[in-house]
Amino acid sequence: MLELYEGGLNVPEIITRWYAEEAQFNYGAYIPFIGTVREEDGIDGLSFDVYEPILNGWFDAWQSKAEALGAKLKMAHSRGDVLVHQSSYIAAVFSPKRRVALETIEKFVEDFKVSAPIWKYDLRGGQRLYAADRSTPILGAGILGEKQ
Amino acid sequence: MITIEFLGPIQKAPLTLEASSLRDVAEVLKQDSEMTQWLENCAVAVNDTLVASLDTPLKSGDKVSLLPPVCGG
Numbered sequence: 376m377l378e379l380y381e382g383g384l385n386v387p388e389i390i391t392r393w394y395a396e397e398a399q400f401n402y403g404a405y406i407p408f409i410g411t412v413r414e415e416d417g418i419d420g421l422s423f424d425v426y427e428p429i430l431n432g433w434f435d436a437w438q439s440k441a442e443a444l445g446a447k448l449k450m451a452h453s454r455g456d457v458l459v460h461q462s463s464y465i466a467a468v469f470s471p472k473r474r475v476a477l478e479t480i481e482k483f484v485e486d487f488k489v490s491a492p493i494w495k496y497d498l499r500g501g502q503r504l505y506a507a508d509r510s511t512p513i514l515g516a517g518i519l520g521e522k523q
Numbered sequence: 524m525i526t527i528e529f530l531g532p533i534q535k536a537p538l539t540l541e542a543s544s545l546r547d548v549a550e551v552l553k554q555d556s557e558m559t560q561w562l563e564n565c566a567v568a569v570n571d572t573l574v575a576s577l578d579t580p581l582k583s584g585d586k587v588s589l590l591p592p593v594c595g596g
Contacts, residue, residue, distance in 0.1 A: 487596065512591075
């Protein structure tokens with residue numbers, strides 16, 4: 376399940392609802408990872424663009440990997456502006472046992488950072504500035520710049 | 524005709540042009556000074572599937588998307 380929201384996430388509602396949704400499926404472990412916007416370098420917040428068609432395909436491929444391990448993934452992310460101390464990202468894994476849950480959440484979140492088609496901007500002084508120095512080219516990027 | 528769309532921070536309106544492969548798209552975009560900073564670091568998708576070769580064939584109606592470096596979360 377992949378959920379996108381305008382602005383900051385309602386974290387208590389989302390993680391409580393996810394807990395309730397899976398409560399009867401005999402999962403022994405539920406690990407949510409919550410990403411919160413920190414006050415740093417004078418920013419007012421962050422802002423996000425999301426390209427949903429490819430994000431959906433990326434998430435579905437991860438869900439298939441998780442299912443093969445008996446686990447299930449959920450994810451919520453913001454579009455648009457998210458102010459300092461609000462949250463923009465929740466990833467969660469449900470699994471029968473802790474080891475699969477711990478390993479899956481780490482791999483999922485790390486791959487998310489370098490593969491999910493989401494672009495981050497700093498909000499500063501009324502401007503929306505692309506966070507180029509914190510961004511990572513997607514694996515296989517650069518083919519259009521190759522010498523022919 | 525194919526359509527090229529520029530995602531995220533690339534501030535550029537979609538283009539339509541004739542192209543039979545991504546090689547043709549690369550040739551056109553290399554002439555565009557606005558795109559110089561992006562060609563080396565953008566991933567490319569055809570009809571929302573990421574591709575890895577300039578020889579990827581294109582047909583009329585295809586959508587080519589340029590995805591600059593990402594940072595979710």
